[in-house]
Each structure stands twice: as structure tokens, then as C-alpha cells.
Amino acid sequence: MGDEKYILLLNLCKGVGPRRFFALMDHFKTAQNVFNASYSELLEVPGITDEICNNIIRNRDYDIDFYIKRMNLKGINYVTFYSDDYPELLKNIFDPPPVLFYIGDISIQGITIAVVGSRKPSYYGIKAANKIAGDLAASGVIIVSGMARGIDSTAQWAAVNADGKTIAVLGCGVDVIYPPENRGLYEKIIKTGLVISEYPPGTQPIAGYFPQRNRIISGISRGVLVIEAGEKSGSLITVQMALEQGRDVFAVPGNIFSAMSVGCNRLIKDGAKLVASAQDVMEEYQCYDEIDGSFDDKNKSENDLTADERKIYDVIRSLQAMNIDELAAVVDMPVEKINSILTILELKGRIRRLPGKNFETL
Numbered sequence: 409m410g411d412e413k414y415i416l417l418l419n420l421c422k423g424v425g426p427r428r429f430f431a432l433m434d435h436f437k438t439a440q441n442v443f444n445a446s447y448s449e450l451l452e453v454p455g456i457t458d459e460i461c462n463n464i465i466r467n468r469d470y471d472i473d474f475y476i477k478r479m480n481l482k483g484i485n486y487v488t489f490y491s492d493d494y495p496e497l498l499k500n501i502f503d504p505p506p507v508l509f510y511i512g513d514i515s516i517q518g519i520t521i522a523v524v525g526s527r528k529p530s531y532y533g534i535k536a537a538n539k540i541a542g543d544l545a546a547s548g549v550i551i552v553s554g555m556a557r558g559i560d561s562t563a564q565w566a567a568v569n570a571d572g573k574t575i576a577v578l579g580c581g582v583d584v585i586y587p588p589e590n591r592g593l594y595e596k597i598i599k600t601g602l603v604i605s606e607y608p609p610g611t612q613p614i615a616g617y618f619p620q621r622n623r624i625i626s627g628i629s630r631g632v633l634v635i636e637a638g639e640k641s642g643s644l645i646t647v648q649m650a651l652e653q654g655r656d657v658f659a660v661p662g663n664i665f666s667a668m669s670v671g672c673n674r675l676i677k678d679g680a681k682l683v684a685s686a687q688d689v690m691e692e693y694q695c696y697d698e699i700d701g702s703f704d705d706k707n708k709s710e711n712d713l714t715a716d717e718r719k720i721y722d723v724i725r726s727l728q729a730m731n732i733d734e735l736a737a738v739v740d741m742p743v744e745k746i747n748s749i750l751t752i753l754e755l756k757g758r759i760r761r762l763p764g765k766n767f768e769t770l
Contacts (some may be wrong), residue, residue, distance in 0.1 A: 414439035415488045419507040423460040429506045479582040501627040512602035517761045522629035524643035525559030526636045526659035533636030537562040543686035545572025568596045578605040579621040580613035622646040631656030637671030658683045725769040728763035
């Protein structure tokens with residue numbers, strides 16, 4: 409069988425979390441080699457204990473094909489870190505999940521903004537989440553959240569109702585609906601968006617899984633928007649991870665007399681961008697003029713590009729599709745600058761992102 413299946417099998421071994429997984433892959437180069445290794449060879453890898461060795465050896469005879477077939481019957485698929493379909497932004501965080509299980513459209517592409525906040529929001533918080541997330545989604549931004557009670561589900565419902573795209577990152581298996589009252593939202597998302605989790609199908613939610621999944625919420629997003637968070641809100645964990653990952657942080661200001669706004673107001677004081685509308689988020693990416701449900705037609709005019717944007721756009725158009733490394737060689741620009749320009753062209757509706765770091769013109 410191919411190494412993708414061995415990667416899935418290794419990921420399922422008890423005790424092999426992301427760090428041990430990548431330590432094994434660095435040492436043995438392929439997952440198949442891991443399963444072919446002897447007990448003593450496995451012990452040479454830092455962090456691999458006798459118990460983990462036994463778990464790996466025990467899994468050698470596991471029928472992974474049957475496991476995959478059972479997943480597929482439920483509409484569940486998986487993607488590994490080494491696949492072109494694995495979210496590119498997520499590959500660059502400190503401890504990316506080796507495998508993502510998913511239901512929906514894994515190829516979903518666009519600017520991703522995470523929206524997080526209180527589990528028990530006020531009317532103000534609900535109204536802000538509904539308006540800002542809805543406007544962002546209507547403008548083509550993909551809303552990322554955890555499908556939790558409160559701001560999470562409000563923002564994702566707003567995206568669905570705006571006929572936009574949303575990604576739900578779960579702290580349980582993708583076939584486990586939690587909280588159960590979000591069944592309607594879940595069913596909408598799997599039809600029009602994407603539900604993902606690092607936890608195998610059937611995994612029930614436990615408290616420790618939710619802070620861990622927050623690194624994925626921020627990891628697949630360009631920025632994180634916080635709407636209503638108290639001083640010790642769990643959404644501030646997502647913010648901390650976003651900062652560690654180099655993501656943008658946005659916050660909606662709140663009532664200075666409300667305990668539910670302490671977290672957001674402090675974030676703004678510490679340098680997060682104040683957000684009063686979807687346009688405030690889009691301005692950070694330098695190319696959105698007005699929220700009106702769609703990108704303005706003038707964004708597609710021939711005169712809206714700078715010289716560098718035009719240069720990259722013309723190269724991609726002439727060669728049909730290109731990846732970042734090829735572009736860097738052709739246009740003689742730093743990769744960091746190219747990445748920034750590609751983001752702007754994407755927001756202007758001039759190009760779209762393809763699997764494998766490729767881009768094509770629209």
C-alpha cells in the first residue's frame with residue numbers, strides 16, 4: 409500500500425502525537441519504514457518509549473484498508489501533511505497535525521479569517537458576529553471557527569446564510585456533532601463548506617481537546633477576529649496561538665463596564681486592530697473598498713494593479729498556472745513579497761489558489 413495509508417496508520421498509533429510522528433518521519437523518512445523498523449531501531453528515536461514501540465509493532469497487522477472503507481461509507485476522508493490538498497498555512501505552524509479527517513470540500517480556497525469569542529455572548533456580541541462575519545463571507549472571505557456555542561456558531565450561521573463558505577474545526581471526530589444543538593449548522597457546513605478534525609472518527613469531545621484544536625483554527629487562518637471575550641475567555645488561547653504563528657489579530661471593542669468585553673478591549677490596547685465592520689478587516693489586506701456583498705467590479709479593471717502586481721499577474725496568465733518558487737525565479741522578487749502580492753491579487757479576484765502552491769488567473 410502507498411505511504412499515505414502508512415501515515416494514517418502511524419497517526420492512529422496510541423502515543424504517537426504530532427511531535428513524535430515527525431520525529432519518526434525525520435528518522436526513517438517514510439511511514440512504511442517506521443513499520444518495517446525493529447524494536448531497537450524504533451527506540452533510537454528521541455521520545456519513543458517501550459510502550460509506543462509496542463503500539464507501533466502491534467499496528468503492523470491492522471487492516472487500514474477496512475478502516476478507510478468504513479470512513480468513506482460515512483462520507484469521511486483524510487488528508488496527510490504531505491498531500492497537496494493539506495492546507496498550506498497549516499503546514500507552517502510549530503506542531504501541525506500529521507493527518508486531518510474531513511467531510512466536505514477540502515479544496516476550498518480563499519482568504520481565511522477565524523472568528524472566535526464568548527460561549528455566552530450578549531445581544532451586542534451576537535449582533536456584531538452576525539453582521540461582520542456575514543459581510544466578510546458575502547465578500548468571499550472564508551469564515552473559520554469551532555462550531556461551538558455562542559460567537560462561533562453565530563459567525564458560521566452568518567456565513568452560511570450569506571451563501572458564503574465556512575470551515576468548522578472540531579475538538580472531536582468529524583462524525584460527532586458537538587454541541588448536539590448545532591446539528592442543523594453542521595449539516596449545512598458539510599454540504600457547502602468543510603468540517604475538519606485531527607481526531608479520528610468517533611472521538612468524543614473532552615475538555616483537553618478544545619485548546620489543542622485552537623492551534624488549527626488559527627493555523628489555517630490569515631487572521632483571527634475576536635468578538636466579545638472576558639478576561640479568561642478560552643478564545644484568548646486562540647489569540648495566543650495566532651500570535652505565535654504570526655497571524656493578524658483583530659478585536660471588536662466592547663462596553664468598558666462589561667466583564668464580557670475585558671478581553672477584547674485589552675487586546676486592542678495591546679495592539680490588536682480595532683474592528684467595527686468587515687471593511688476594517690479587509691483594509692488590512694489593502695484591496696477592499698466597500699462591503700456590499702461582493703468584490704467591486706472595478707477590482708477587475710485593467711488599471712487597479714500596481715506595477716509589481718501587474719508583473720506577477722501577467723507571468724501567471726502567460727504560463728496558465730505557476731507555483732511560488734517558479735514565480736520567484738521568473739520575476740526576481742523575494743518570496744515574502746511575492747506571497748504578499750499573491751494575497752492581494754487573490755483578494756482582488758484576479759487569481760485563485762490551487763493545490764500544491766499553484767496559482768492561476770481568473
